[in-house]
Amino acid sequence: MQRKKHDLVVVGAGSGGFAAARTARDLDADVALVDHGPLGGLCILRGCMPSKTLIASSDAAHDVREAGELGVHAGSITLDFEHIMRRKHRLIKGFADYRIEGIEQFPLYEGRARFLSHCELQVGSDVVLEADRFIIATGSVVAPASAVHGLKETGYIDSDGALELQQLPKSLIVLGGGYIGCELGQFFSRMGVKTSIVLRSRHLLSGEDHDVGESLTQYFIQEGIDVHTQTQICGVSKRGEKKVVHVMREGVDGELEAEELLYCLGRVPNVAGLGCENAGIECHPITGIPTDETMRTTNPNIYAIGDVAAKHMLVHVAIYEGEIAARNAIAGVDERVVYDLVKTHTIFSDPQIAVVGETERALQTKGVAYVKGTYDFSEHGKAMCINKTKGFVKMLAAADGGKILGAAIVGPHASDLVHEVIVAMYYGGTVKQFIAIPHLHPTLAEIWTYPAEECVQKLAMAGAGEIEPEVAM
Ligand SMILES: Cc1cc2nc3c(=O)[nH]c(=O)nc-3n(C[C@H](O)[C@H](O)[C@H](O)COP(=O)(O)OP(=O)(O)OC[C@H]3O[C@@H](n4cnc5c(N)ncnc54)[C@H](O)[C@@H]3O)c2cc1C
Numbered sequence: 001m002q003r004k005k006h007d008l009v010v011v012g013a014g015s016g017g018f019a020a021a022r023t024a025r026d027l028d029a030d031v032a033l034v035d036h037g038p039l040g041g042l043c044i045l046r047g048c049m050p051s052k053t054l055i056a057s058s059d060a061a062h063d064v065r066e067a068g069e070l071g072v073h074a075g076s077i078t079l080d081f082e083h084i085m086r087r088k089h090r091l092i093k094g095f096a097d098y099r100i101e102g103i104e105q106f107p108l109y110e111g112r113a114r115f116l117s118h119c120e121l122q123v124g125s126d127v128v129l130e131a132d133r134f135i136i137a138t139g140s141v142v143a144p145a146s147a148v149h150g151l152k153e154t155g156y157i158d159s160d161g162a163l164e165l166q167q168l169p170k171s172l173i174v175l176g177g178g179y180i181g182c183e184l185g186q187f188f189s190r191m192g193v194k195t196s197i198v199l200r201s202r203h204l205l206s207g208e209d210h211d212v213g214e215s216l217t218q219y220f221i222q223e224g225i226d227v228h229t230q231t232q233i234c235g236v237s238k239r240g241e242k243k244v245v246h247v248m249r250e251g252v253d254g255e256l257e258a259e260e261l262l263y264c265l266g267r268v269p270n271v272a273g274l275g276c277e278n279a280g281i282e283c284h285p286i287t288g289i290p291t292d293e294t295m296r297t298t299n300p301n302i303y304a305i306g307d308v309a310a311k312h313m314l315v316h317v318a319i320y321e322g323e324i325a326a327r328n329a330i331a332g333v334d335e336r337v338v339y340d341l342v343k344t345h346t347i348f349s350d351p352q353i354a355v356v357g358e359t360e361r362a363l364q365t366k367g368v369a370y371v372k373g374t375y376d377f378s379e380h381g382k383a384m385c386i387n388k389t390k391g392f393v394k395m396l397a398a399a400d401g402g403k404i405l406g407a408a409i410v411g412p413h414a415s416d417l418v419h420e421v422i423v424a425m426y427y428g429g430t431v432k433q434f435i436a437i438p439h440l441h442p443t444l445a446e447i448w449t450y451p452a453e454e455c456v457q458k459l460a461m462a463g464a465g466e467i468e469p470e471v472a473m
Helices: 015-026 041-046 048-070 081-103 179-190 210-222 315-331 360-366 381-385 414-426 431-436 445-463
Strands: 002-011 031-035 108-110 113-117 120-123 127-136 140-142 171-175 194-198 226-228 231-239 242-249 252-258 260-263 267-269 302-304 345-347 352-357 370-376 392-398 404-411
Touching: 002 015, 002 315, 015 031, 015 041, 015 081, 015 315, 031 127, 041 048, 041 081, 048 081, 048 179, 127 315, 171 179, 171 242, 171 252, 179 194, 179 210, 179 260, 179 345, 194 252, 210 226, 210 352, 210 392, 210 404, 231 252, 242 260, 302 315, 345 414, 352 414, 360 370, 360 392, 360 404, 370 445, 381 445, 392 431, 392 445, 404 414, 404 445, 414 445, 431 445
Parallel strands: 002 031, 002 127, 031 108, 127 302, 171 194, 171 260, 194 226
Antiparallel strands: 113 120, 120 127, 140 267, 231 242, 242 252, 345 352, 352 404, 370 392, 392 404
């Protein structure tokens, strides 16, 4: 057995692990990366980048179909799935090659990692790495299919399989209405696949405010996606060539049938086989590796970041946590994570969704008094000009002083438009300051001034005792 020693060993070279290694190297640490491959990480290989590449094609198809309103008549369109997949492969290979170049600048140990003790990690069958500090960044895996009775026997695809399909199915049932189910479900529907989505909650994206999730649900239904809300999945089975989902809604049994099933009931932290018990690290197969705010695990010399730490399974969160863990591990500081703004997230459906800061649901749970302003894209001049009128914006401000507490956007380019509010909130801006910021005309971005103005008016009215804030203090 070969033995090697480093200051810091990072287990997992995905987005989080790579960011951690770079940060540690910038602090002059001798840092090594461990990964069993394929190298590149989830975001590049099987997550954000391939899914958004595919969605670009289905959105383009949709825009062409809708272009009649603009006087552009394209006739019947042809979708070349082989071309779409080849384009995706080409782009992903480019992104992965670039990342691998970066990874290979570190001492890299390729193989499955397993802790032997508090300071020893075995990689594959013939290397043992010793270090004073470790960062675990092993990501997540698709939640076990055993959650749905009969799924394994019937056969299904998950997001990995969906991104690698050779041929489109004629019909598809998406199990789960979270963001991956929404993004991929709409992709397949717009590619001409008869698509249904089955979910237990009242609306798609159950974690979001009702107005946000419900509006997306209605838009999906309008464009022909068969959305089954408040529906329990009792099991699945095979009938001839078809796959059958047995459901129950309001106490009544039912069945849905399709050529393929897309399993999107979540991801779980990837802790299997890591030997956490040998290193004094508490861990759980569903909730992952618990950490404190410095990203330390129950072993203070070992940190966990990204999906495996399961705070918010997003790339920018993995990078943020990785950088903080690396600084804490190498510089001996006690930097702490603050998720208030970092938990901002976006969903690449059409209309897109982006949520920054607090939701109304969270403010109400915390009993925080706030005022709310909203504005519909259907009322917004620029949105009308470009025929992108689906959705709305919402801004939430503290009843006491008008500080912006959060915002949500359902609408065109939401993933980009949200950044203006992120910046305003980063600097602790109030709605009054926000409306003083110049906005160009006619732009989609100027839509934010309307909810901000409504909040300013409501604050004045609340100050004059004319209205009550949304939640009594
Ligand atoms: C379909 C889909 C779409 C997504 N879209 C978005 C999006 O639009 N925006 C967004 O922010 N997030 C998105 N995500 C989530 C995002 O991809 C993840 O949150 C992020 O990539 C996690 O990064 P990570 O560094 O924690 O883990 P990963 O990137 O998964 O890296 C983990 C690494 O550890 C290695 N590894 C694992 N176990 C071991 C072991 N025992 N030994 C050695 N190596 C090991 C793996 O090979 C891998 O390289 C999406 C996810 C999916 C599935």
